[in-house]
Amino acid sequence: MECISVFDMLKIGIGPSSSHTLGPWRAAERWLSELSQQISLSQISKVQVHIYGSLSLTGKGHATDYALMLGLSGYDPVTIPTEEIQAAVAAIKANQSLLLSGSYPICFHPAEDLVFKKEFLPFHANGMEFLAHTNDNQLFKATFYSIGGGFVVKESLDNAEEKAEQFNNFPYPVEKGETLLGYCKSLGKSISELVLENERSLRTDAEIDAEIQAVWNTMLECMYDGCHTEGFLPGGLSVRRRAFDIHSKLLGTAAYNDPQEWIREIRKTEVKFREILKWVSCFALSVNEVNASLGRVVTAPTNGSAGVIPAVLMYYLVIENHQAGFEEIKKFLLVAGEIGSIFKKGATISAAMGGCQAEIGVSAAMAAAALTELLGGNPAQVLMAAEIAMEHHLGMTCDPIGGLVQIPCIERNSMGAIKAINAAELALNSVPENAKISLDKVVQTMWETAKDMSSKYKETSIGGLAVGVFLSDC
Secondary structure (H helix, E strand, O other), rough: OOOOOHHHHEEEEEOOOOHHHHHHHEEEEEHHHOOOOOOOOEEEEEEEEEEEEEHHHHHOOHHHHHHHHHHHEEEEOOOOOOOHHHHHHHHHHHEEEEEEEOOOOEEHHHHHHEOOOOOOOOOOEEEEEEEEOOOOOOOOEEEEEOOOOOOOOOOOOOOOHHHHHHHHOOOOOOHHHHHHHHHHHHHHOOOHHHHHHHHHHOHHHHHHHHHHHHHHHHHHHHHHHHOOOOOOOOOOOOOOOOOHHHHHHOOOOOOOOHHHHHHHHHOOOOHHHHHHHHHHHHHHHHHHHHHHHOOOOEEOOOOOOOOOOHHHHHHHHHOOOOOOOHHHHHHHHHHHHHHHHHHHHHOOHHHHHOOHHOHHHHHHHHHEEEEEEEEOOHHHHHHHHHHHHHHHHHOOOEEEEEOOOOOOHHHHHHHHHHHHHHHHHHOOOOOOHHHOOOHHHHHHHHHHHHHHHHHHEEEEOOOOOHHHHHHHHO
């Protein structure tokens, strides 16, 4: 009975990975916070981090080393200027030192103090052990796990009693789709209305609106930046950015100065059927090209799948409803967050545990459900859309080439967005009572599939495309 807010599912952070970048970053911050309750950080002379499992196998491609150094140095992934990341990391490497928590200078040798170990810890595939040595030879240790979507835990569910109490204090506590649908039927409310009532038990309306706006602003800026940046992605695969070229062909020489004017210009265009697919693909690609470049994105529910939800929401705003504004954006994100939480509670959103079905599959389900509500679907059709979207991602492996969140990850966001729109249309033209598969059944099936899947297909880069394509071919 875990309390999961919409804003737990939609977090602002730095790419390229929520589990391998944002999670370790937050783990480092949290460790220092807990450690400072035991001793003064000024007493620490040396820090090491042992990195296990999937974090070790694909960590350098996912910038886990960058995240840990920045987290230990006191930088915040929500506010750090992205253009300063490379310089900050370069300074740590050049000086062989860092400012612990932004205040306490210690010697730090990244090649020696970040230890990548291939073995897996039993609790979760993404384990990190932090070690602090003091001037008087004391040793403090703590182990954290990055479980997907930027969530970080220890071996037992942290603050379990508090989260259970918050869950029970929700006006409408939801663990499964069946429960959510039951509330909607008995109260005559939409899913977004129920979710909003739950959020109000955690924060004020003004706070909810401010956080929704911040999430959407980050998504929009990410799409805007991706569509207006050309060149190649970092990492050694020489992957050319495609959103810029697609966008240039679609919008031509239209004049605008900011993302809001950009939306108005797109709405003016007479979009033909094939161009709809191009626009959706362009939006999704743009986000994940920014993500691959250590840009700022929103976990939705992860960084690797961050392009699906903004692409589908943007599709609604510029294709389906030119009059739509903040209220529609709010409803969309409230529904998407709730569907994501159902998957997290009943299965996983970690590719290291469930393959890419846990990332692109879940994001497509979230987007499909949210779009269905905005297009007038009833709650049963909303859940049906989520089920359809996930059903056709079951078994998808996570096999990034070179351990980078680029191939096939970026294209999968485009495909996931298209599938989400298709799932919404199918649900809107269906009678849910005649459906043979429920959302809860597909969540359960996804988790069973994840457990059956070979570990080499779970974000390790030792199976699938990661070994089927030689890096020299890229």
